Amino acid sequence: MAKSLGHFSSLVSFTKTQLSRQCARLFFRTSVRRTVMRAVPSILSPKARDFSLPNPSWGDEMMRLYNHYNQQGGVDPEGGGEQGGRWTRLPSYNRSLKYAIGGVYLSKIIQSKARLFTRNIQQAGAAFEYVVFYTNDKQRCVCVLQAGHLLEGPPGHVHGGAIATMIDTVTGSHASLLCAPVMTANLNVNYRSPIPLGSTVLIESTLGEQEGRKMFVSCKISSSDGSKLHTEATALFVSVGVSHLLRG
Known part of the structure; x- marks a missing residue:
């Protein structure tokens, strides 16, 4: 028992x-x-936020130039078509991952909410407020930049590193339209005159020579009316495989 x-x-x-x-x-x-x-x-969710659209922090000159270029074209959701007119707006959430097989969908799923670090300041207008347009032949890009107070270097003016950052961002975006993905191999910057904080400037990028995987791009930053040259630069980009980016 x-x-x-x-x-x-x-x-x-x-x-x-x-x-x-x-x-x-x-x-x-x-x-x-x-x-x-x-x-x-x-x-x-397909509703990825586009940080290149107007927000209340944009000043009158920023809005004027945005409207000037936007009225001549449209927006290309994937950064690869030719629509509208002479200029096409590049969305802020565009990513190189989309160039992989099935990458258009992967970039939307994985990186739809990702931000470049130039977009990672929560307070609107505090740092980099900008929008990039490109011509349909993709030979030129123009960026309208409004510099916020967090970018201060010399008293009352934009930090040189912030200027170089924007040059790399704009020329890199330009190179990516033509031969993506790319990485910066060399960047030479010549500072001509300081950029006042809070001002709106134009960053113009022009395609130069292409040699195999190498792409040369020139760039200049000028006042919004074109009367003052602030910065000149040249950049060299090298195309890389998507697998190289994913491996880090």
């Missing part, structure tokens, strides 16, 4: 252990499923 009770007790203990394990597995699967189901709508 005692032996039977011991056997029964062992059986109950074994059943409880099995039941506990099954419940734990069920809880884990349910938790994972709930997490995935909650995440999927936001990940798959």
